[in-house]
Amino acid sequence: MISQANNLLHHLPHHLAHHWKEAPMKSLLAAKPVLWFLFLFNLVVAAVAPFVVDGTQGVMTGVGMGVVSVGAGVSLLKGRKIDL
Template identity: 80%
Template sequence: MKTLLSAKPVLWFLFLFNLAVAALAPFVVDGTQGVMTAVGMGVVALGAGVGLLRSRQPGSV
């Protein structure tokens, strides 16, 4: 599972999809649920972005 989640295409999908959902969630879902959805998806997008940046660095796996 770790090799699947660290593959670049998967990281790009996670980053872009979760970033889009985080940006749209407050407008689609009302109230606190929309805000919390945006926060949760934003955290996942940030994690995928960090994974993409780490994979660019020389000497990383």
């Protein structure tokens, strides 16, 4: 198991590999592909949930997933470099 984790470190970008040993979940959640997945998946679920699940549960599922989607979107925007 540890050898598999070490092999994975060689394939990660340097800035992620350095932090992987300290906080693996935090560095994984900071990766752009993961943020894009969280943003898009939760956005779709937030839009569809009120129509698929009836009543308050559907509305609250949509709101909760929407909050996660907005959080991932904000993280994507904060990590973006603006060239002026």
